Amino acid sequence: xxxxxxxxxxxxxxxxxxxxxxxxxxxxxxxxxxxxxxxxxxxxxxxxxxxxxxxxxxxxxxxxxxxxxxxxxxxxxxxxxxxxxxxxxxxxxxxxxxxxxxxxxxxxxxxxxxxxxxxxxxxxxxxxxxxxxxxxxxxxxxxxxxxxxxxxxxxxxxxxxxxxxxxxxxxxxxxxxxxxxxxxxxxxxxxxxxxxxxxxxxxxxxxxxxxxxxxxxxxxxxxxxxxxxxxxxxxxxxxxxxxxxxxxxxxxxxxxxxxxxxxxxxxxxxxxxxxxxxxxxxxxxxxxxxxxxxxxxxxxxxxxxxxxxxxxxxxxxxxxxxxxxxxxxxxxxxxxxxxxxxxxxxxxxxxxxxxxxxxxxxxxxxxxxxxxxxxxxxxxxxx
Amino acid sequence: xxxxxxxxxxxxxxxxxxxxxxxxxxxxxxxxxxxxxxxxxxxxxxxxxxxxxxxxxxxxxxxxxxxxxxxxxxxxxxxxxxxxxxxxxxxxxxxxxxxxxxxxxxxxxxxxxxxxxxxxxxxxxxxxxxxxxxxxxxxxxxxxxxxxxxxxxxxxxxxxxxxxxxxxxxxxxxxxxxxxxxxxxxxxxxxxxxxxxxxxxxxxxxxxxxxxxxxxxxxxxxxxxxxxxxxxxxxxxxxxxxxxxxxxxxxxxxxxxxxxxxxxxxxxxxxxxxxxxxxxxxxxxxxxxxxxxxxxxxxxxxxxxxxxxxxxxxxxxxxxxxxxxxxxxxxxxxxxxxxxxxxxxxxxxxxxxxxxxxxxxxxxxxxxxxxxxxxxxxxxxxxxxxx
Numbered sequence: 001x002x003x004x005x006x007x008x009x010x011x012x013x014x015x016x017x018x019x020x021x022x023x024x025x026x027x028x029x030x031x032x033x034x035x036x037x038x039x040x041x042x043x044x045x046x047x048x049x050x051x052x053x054x055x056x057x058x059x060x061x062x063x064x065x066x067x068x069x070x071x072x073x074x075x076x077x078x079x080x081x082x083x084x085x086x087x088x089x090x091x092x093x094x095x096x097x098x099x100x101x102x103x104x105x106x107x108x109x110x111x112x113x114x115x116x117x118x119x120x121x122x123x124x125x126x127x128x129x130x131x132x133x134x135x136x137x138x139x140x141x142x143x144x145x146x147x148x149x150x151x152x153x154x155x156x157x158x159x160x161x162x163x164x165x166x167x168x169x170x171x172x173x174x175x176x177x178x179x180x181x182x183x184x185x186x187x188x189x190x191x192x193x194x195x196x197x198x199x200x201x202x203x204x205x206x207x208x209x210x211x212x213x214x215x216x217x218x219x220x221x222x223x224x225x226x227x228x229x230x231x232x233x234x235x236x237x238x239x240x241x242x243x244x245x246x247x248x249x250x251x252x253x254x255x256x257x258x259x260x261x262x263x264x265x266x267x268x269x270x271x272x273x274x275x276x277x278x279x280x281x282x283x284x285x286x287x288x289x290x291x292x293x294x295x296x297x298x299x300x301x302x303x304x305x306x307x308x309x310x311x312x313x314x315x316x317x318x319x320x321x322x323x324x325x326x327x328x329x330x331x332x333x334x335x336x337x338x339x340x341x342x343x344x345x346x347x348x349x350x351x352x353x354x355x356x357x358x359x360x361x362x363x364x365x366x367x368x369x370x371x372x373x374x375x376x377x378x379x380x381x382x383x
Numbered sequence: 384x385x386x387x388x389x390x391x392x393x394x395x396x397x398x399x400x401x402x403x404x405x406x407x408x409x410x411x412x413x414x415x416x417x418x419x420x421x422x423x424x425x426x427x428x429x430x431x432x433x434x435x436x437x438x439x440x441x442x443x444x445x446x447x448x449x450x451x452x453x454x455x456x457x458x459x460x461x462x463x464x465x466x467x468x469x470x471x472x473x474x475x476x477x478x479x480x481x482x483x484x485x486x487x488x489x490x491x492x493x494x495x496x497x498x499x500x501x502x503x504x505x506x507x508x509x510x511x512x513x514x515x516x517x518x519x520x521x522x523x524x525x526x527x528x529x530x531x532x533x534x535x536x537x538x539x540x541x542x543x544x545x546x547x548x549x550x551x552x553x554x555x556x557x558x559x560x561x562x563x564x565x566x567x568x569x570x571x572x573x574x575x576x577x578x579x580x581x582x583x584x585x586x587x588x589x590x591x592x593x594x595x596x597x598x599x600x601x602x603x604x605x606x607x608x609x610x611x612x613x614x615x616x617x618x619x620x621x622x623x624x625x626x627x628x629x630x631x632x633x634x635x636x637x638x639x640x641x642x643x644x645x646x647x648x649x650x651x652x653x654x655x656x657x658x659x660x661x662x663x664x665x666x667x668x669x670x671x672x673x674x675x676x677x678x679x680x681x682x683x684x685x686x687x688x689x690x691x692x693x694x695x696x697x698x699x700x701x702x703x704x705x706x707x708x709x710x711x712x713x714x715x716x717x718x719x720x721x722x723x724x725x726x727x728x729x730x731x732x733x734x735x736x737x738x739x740x741x742x743x744x745x746x747x748x749x750x751x752x753x754x755x756x757x758x759x760x761x762x763x764x765x766x767x768x769x770x
Binding site: 016017020021023024025027028030031060061062063064065160163229233243246250257258261262264265268269271272273275276 | 400401404405407408411412414415418443446447448450484485486487496497498551552553584644647648650651652654655657658659661662715
């Protein structure tokens with residue numbers, strides 16, 4: 001019998017205890033993996049190569065203020081700019097006030113927006129149909145699936161910001177991975193319906209030629225409008241999206257504190273189990289020592305047991321998290337969950353590494369105590 | 384006959400290490416739950432304590448927040464002459480036309496920029512909000528580019544001390560005073576003169592909202608209906624208190640996250656507690672058999688072990704509450720779902736929160752202890768005595 005199989009056998013000798021410990025650890029690691037994935041999506045994910053070339057220009061003071069239409073041509077004249085599209089947030093209500101029915105509705109320019117958002121794939125004939133119909137709409141395929149929309153269907157939108165209820169015809173659908181459940185319609189249609197909105201846009205989205213030009217072009221845009229009545233704030237699309245996350249509060253500290261609590265919980269659970277397991281084996285340890293097992297190998301055996309147990313629990317937790325996120329991002333229940341969220345291989349590895357480390361630390365003290373047992377005392381021990 | 388509780392207490396004390404570690408595990412779960420519940424309690428407090436039941440808020444019909452409102456200033460004189468409005472200190476009807484905008488301010492701790500509500504008001508606006516007390520400096524003066532900030536804005540954002548200049552609109556605004564709004568939603572606002580603000584944001588000739596102070600609750604209701612029912616005005620009246628009560632939906636994201644996190648952690652803790660209790664039962668096989676021989680019934684054994692598990696959980700709950708108490712009153716902010724601006728609130732560990740935490744721990748202890756206790760009660764006496 002090798003040391004390895006000895007460890008494995010011992011790990012599962014008290015099946016109930018091992019299983020309970022594993023379940024406990026797996027739930028903690030499920031949470032840890034979820035938190036790490038959220039962190040990665042918010043702060044580490046560089047996004048698609050196309051998204052990395054997009055920048056957003058908005059009013060310096062507040063997103064609530066519209067920018068004049070002539071800003072668009074000024075942005076277009078800056079070297080490095082490929083395409084500029086006006087964007088205006090119309091609202092997110094659909095049918096009723098329920099959050100489950102909310103999706104973003106944006107007014108934009110059908111001619112130029114597809115050039116900026118080149119990662120949204122639209123069939124050529126549909127795109128042409130959308131560009132030709134002023135009251136047409138472009139929707140996400142997933143969104144269309146949710147509501148059973150077909151090309152040519154008519155829908156009516158409502159907005160808390162604009163006193164109109166535009167009636168739109170679905171002319172085109174786009175696919176993008178991960179899905180962006182949104183609807184786009186012609187800003188001209190909105191301008192015609194709302195007098196005071198003429199010649200304005202909520203913000204401008206710009207495509208630059210290479211990712212390296214994001215910073216200099218952003219600076220150049222803000223510099224252009226430095227002395228204009230409305231100064232601008234230009235940043236990468238990712239920074240723009242992150243600014244919304246930031247309004248939720250100190251998200252980083254929030255995630256970190258939950259992770260801390262989870263890791264500490266695993267440590268306690270695992271240490272508890274090892275203490276119980278080793279305590280019941282005092283006499284056995286003495287026998288092993290009599291047989292000639294050294295302190296080191298006993299120590300290695302017990303620590304190995306702890307690591308095996310927590311890694312096994314960790315694997316279930318990571319798998320559960322992967323499944324949960326997969327299900328969440330594809331279910332219509334998921335509101336406000338970034339569609340790009342997924343458990344990557346490095347995240348999985350990191351989770352398992354945490355499990356292994358915690359298992360190692362938790363096994364050390366009880367194992368050390370066990371390895372130190374005096375043989376005679378141990379043999380005499382009545383467990 | 385029941386087994387005395389001191390038996391369980393002494394057993395927990397006997398196995399100190401195990402008890403402590405399991406209780407700490409439960410404590411951590413309880414801590415997380417308290418943290419999230421205290422956030423929600425604080426947020427609800429901010430909205431529920433906001434607004435005066437005598438103030439009637441007037442918005443454009445169809446708009447739900449002051450930010451998305453906006454109506455013609457020509458309508459304002461009509462509002463001022465409506466019956467049932469209280470008199471201000473000058474004997475005039477107590478009303479205030481206001482401009483509300485959202486500006487971006489950088490957080491002091493460098494964790495990003497946040498939307499903050501700026502409110503331009505008429506002099507009566509201050510009179511209508513007696514809950515806001517000046518704690519430093521003076522109120523802004525009409526016709527001056529001056530603002531007063533709430534205490535929490537001063538604490539959380541840079542350039543918000545008395546004497547500092549805030550940059551927004553068409554230039555800088557001098558901070559002349561700091562007010563305390565007692566944890567209400569005003570706690571997240573910056574106030575100034577309405578005309579100055581409107582001209583800075585090119586919104587002269589309009590107001591985003593108007594406030595009317597009614598003489599009593601009955602006339603407040605009448606005033607609200609009168610404004611809403613007048614077809615020419617195309618305005619909507621609502622009691623200010625109701626307006627803020629509706630915004631408690633801002634806590635929804637925290638609530639959802641809180642429930643998910645607490646639930647997952649609770650399941651982990653339940654299994655850990657189960658483990659501990661199974662071990663307790665296993666160690667005491669012979670002892671339990673002896674108790675049975677003496678004459679304690681199976682239900683008595685079952686109850687005793689469930690009680691022991693509950694005691695363990697209670698210990699965890701107490702530790703969790705103690706761990707969280709230092710954070711009581713800590714200020715934080717989140718995005719208001721209705722106005723998209725930051726709402727500042729304090730963590731509040733209320734009696735309800737503490738009570739709920741204890742209940743939460745007891746549920747964990749009960750679920751975790753039931754199976755092991757059942758196991759203990761079902762043991763065969765003879766086998767156990769021999770083991």
